[in-house]
Amino acid sequence: MKKKILITSPPGTGKTTAIKKFIDLAKENFKMSGFLTEEIRDKLGKRTGFKILTLDGKIGILADINLKSPYKVGKYGVNIKDIENIAIPSIDADTEVIVIDEIGKMECYSKTFVRKVFSLLDSDKILVGTIKEKGDEIIDKIKSHQDVELIKLTIENRDEIPMMIFERVKKILQGAQKRAI
Template identity: 40%
Template sequence: MPAKNILITGRPGVGKTTLIFRLIKQINLPCVGFYTAEIRESGRRTGFEAIALHGPKLIMSHVDIKSPYRVSKYSVDVANFEQFLKEIPFFDPKYAFIVIDEIGKMECFSPLFKKLILNLLDRNTPLIATIALRGDAFIESIKTRHDVRVYTVTYDNRDKLAMELYPVLKELAKGRNKEAN
């Protein structure tokens, strides 16, 4: 059986999130999950927000947050991130795909997030996620699972990769519909 979970990795700024949005638009099926976006103030990056595909958002990390969880100059608000995750209907069967952007160091400070990722990978609903190029043992273990296929985005292949992944996702959606019947 082919891998049902798609992981997209690559260097920061190469276009992983843009690729995720292109794929969601191409497949045109209901998706649930979240993505992350930079927060910019006066032209400089000051943090990151997590934005649910169905609306809610929160500041996940910021230079002004006080927290023991840090990545570079950003402190991570783990408690609010976990509350945000609880508001997303990941397990609603009406969704064809689950989208996570990203499985990275900031997100993995949350034990709830790590447990959620393992549960989502084990479900019948395919997961499309971005994942850090390099990471701790948890991140590396996700990449080596038998049920995932990892695609590396580069500046040279980022436009072609959306076309390459579209038939893969279409096949995954078809396979999921057969299981539901």
């Protein structure tokens, strides 16, 4: 059974919502670390950027329309410093399950982040995350890794996906406990 479970879908279909529901199901059962990304909106509801929220409560800026950065995705300047000082330490923890929402173009501007993701892929750790549906060479290489199970999220299946992933992770961990005995 593959230990790296990545949800993919077009933007706005509910990848982050599915990961949040998985976390709610799993937080009482598994030791987890990692991060989520959420939109930042102004008073009028217009999206102005994205923030990083670690599972242990740290907050950073992933990208913002007002951020001056050599790295840009559309109108957003990407904040490499917060990726490296907030997101990466959260996925470098010694926990049963690592959560990454999301492996996308913004995050992959950080070479340190990319190296950490490939290190996780080659490790024995369980990874549950989201990944951009259409990507560049790095995204494609991650998606085609031998230990990655790619789950296509759709409007029809998005309510079942969190429980399905929870059950798979539980099965992987039970198998590991049996082997340890």
